[in-house]
Amino acid sequence: MIECMKSLKKMSLSEDMLIEIFARLPAKSLHRLKCVSKEWHNLISRGVLSRKILPPLLSGLFYQNLEQSGYASVSNSKVVNSGDMDTSLSFLPCHQKFRIANCCNGLLLGWMRDYHVIPKLRHYIVCNPATKKCVSLYKVDRIHYVAGLVYDPRISNHFKVVRFLGSSRGASFVDLDIFSSETGKWVESTVSLRSEGTLLFGGQAVYSNGALHVLFYLFDVLRFDIKEESCELIELPEAANRVTFGCIGECGGCLHYADFNAYRMEIWALRDYQSNEWELKHCIRMQDLVKQLPEPDWPDWRCFHLIAFHPDTEVLFLQMKGKILSYHLNSSKLENFWTTTQTNAALKFFTCPFSPSIDKFSL
Incomplete structure (x- = not known):
């Protein structure tokens, strides 16, 4: 080359x-x-x-313990340093109450836990930890499944926030709240689907190829086209005895899906967005994966939780008890990425693959 x-x-x-x-x-x-x-x-x-055209490389994972209000940045010494980025998010008002919901190309989306200051409104914040800039968004609070952030500096300095909600019109419809920083307004919308289903509460929205993707129960991915404001369901690859909720993420420029059971873990890539065809990239025996851990730590396969893909390299992040592990798909090597000091064995994390951005998004 x-x-x-x-x-x-x-x-x-x-x-x-x-x-x-x-x-x-x-x-x-x-x-x-x-x-x-x-x-x-x-x-x-x-x-x-x-x-x-040159998005920054991953600097680490932002994580939050779902049972506590703390947060921090997990730095990976093998990738680019985050420099002066404020990983504590101390520049945010009431930052101890900030709950991360999503990230996209260097921006974080979150909400304030104590949002009752303004009755019936939820206080969202979009911020850039590299420039310490932030903007507050308020929206009437409704039960929503997922909140996603869209920011692509290759196209625009503006961002969008999308809330996916249930619909009173039935399971074949999805209600949306869409905020655009270009207009400074929220717009409510409803889209129809070809089949019925249920979005996953607390699922993570993944921006890839001009669309937000979220898991739609066990068997589909909901793809929301940002430009057309239309939805379609992408059927997930067939998996025998699927009993866990898998993980989606962008890796190498295309959407990936990971799932596992007692016998194997499978990694799929959505190579063709026209035909929605998945390609099986990796099939790992769970027995081989578990054996890389120290023998006292050998867990039951149910102890593993898939949490995120590295956006640039063939790495999948997993959580096991109080540890975040990185599994290198090409070398089949499992490494301890980060260990918590918490003693709670059932500790669970929300994580975001994060790349600092120096772009000054429009306020």
Whole structure:
């Protein structure tokens, strides 16, 4: 790859032509191409190219204990440092009560636990820990299953927040509340589905390829197209004796799905968004995975919880008791990513793969 691009450099292409070429390459390749020359390093790192086509690498996981109000940032020494990013979120008002709900391209979405200051309104906050900027959103509180954040600096500096709710019109409809930072307003909407089902309470929305994706009970993913404001159900791959709720996430530019049972863990990638066809990428025996843990820690398979995908590399994060583990899919290596000091064996986490963004989103 590098040698081919060195040959391309000898052609003395204009800056505009180089930008057009770079814009079609994945982020990992662009980071490598910085080494070709000082000129390319400056071109890739600066201004519009950096903001539009080069998303930052993962710096770690934001996590929260679902049973407590604390939060912190889990730093991974193998990836880019978060620098001056305020991982404590101390710049937020009443930050001890802030509950993370979602993240997208360097922005966090959360809500304040004590939102009764303004009766019947829920206090949402969208913030950028790298720039310490935040904006408050208020919306009439209704029972909702998932709240998702959409922010793509390659397209716009504006963001959207989408709340997925149940519908009084029946199980084949989904009610939505959509906030746009461009208009500063919430809009209510209802979309119909081809079949009936139930969204998962507390599920995580994943932004990928212009759409938000959330798990729809055990057998489907609900895909909400941001531009068209339409929904469709994507059938999950068949899994024998499915008894657990799997995990979805973006990895390498496409949506991934992981699920497991007592015998194996399967990792699927949604390669074709037109036909909604899944490709089986990895099939891991649970016995082989468990054996990588110290013998006193050998758990029952039910002790594992799938929590997140690394967006750039083939890594799946799992939670077991008070530990967050990283499983490297290509090398089949299981590593201890982070261990809590809490003694509660049933500790559970909400986690967000997070990449700091220097973009100043519109307030």
